[in-house]
Amino acid sequence: MAKKYGSFDAGISRHDTIARVICRLKADEIEKAFKTWISSLIETTGCDVIAIDGKAARRSFTTKDRKSALHTVSAWSCQHQLVLGQTAVDNKSNEITAIPELLTMLDIENSIITLDAMRCQQAIAKK
Numbered sequence: 001m002a003k004k005y006g007s008f009d010a011g012i013s014r015h016d017t018i019a020r021v022i023c024r025l026k027a028d029e030i031e032k033a034f035k036t037w038i039s040s041l042i043e044t045t046g047c048d049v050i051a052i053d054g055k056a057a058r059r060s061f062t063t064k065d066r067k068s069a070l071h072t073v074s075a076w077s078c079q080h081q082l083v084l085g086q087t088a089v090d091n092k093s094n095e096i097t098a099i100p101e102l103l104t105m106l107d108i109e110n111s112i113i114t115l116d117a118m119r120c121q122q123a124i125a126k127k
Contacts, residue, residue, distance in 0.1 A: 035085075035105075049078040049112045052102065054095040073098045075106055099124050 057070040073095050074086040085105045089098045099115070100123060115124065 035107075047110050047112065048080070049114065050084065050106075050108060051076040051078060051114045052099060053116070054089065054098070071095075073102050075102055075108075096121055096124070 052073065052075050054071060054073045057072070071089040072086050073089060075084045076082075077084050085102055087098050087102045087105070089095055103113075103124075
């Protein structure tokens with residue numbers, strides 16, 4: 001398998017080493033680079049279909065601490081087969097307030113946006 005990805009004379013790094021490297025990466029710089037990369041993909045390829053949908057993470061709640069499940073809204077690029085952006089839904093709110101926040105983060109001009117019927121609110125459509 002190593003030959004497929006390159007020559008590793010000292011062997012492939014252990015998971016602990018990889019974890020230490022990943023922990024030192026700055027999240028805001030990764031996010032900025034990712035957004036720039038995605039924007040260039042859309043600019044180069046043209047129109048994209050972006051599906052907006054919410055999901056609750058399984059087993060992310062605890063009854064003991066009364067923590068509710070992690071709920072997120074994400075934008076899926078059908079053309080590129082990847083998530084363009086994601087935002088957490090506030091515990092005291094719902095997806096309808098989180099979707100405009102997500103749309104603000106994305107450069108979606110010349111894209112087709114799909115949402116299920118429950119999220120087709122006037123404020124979201126204007127955004």
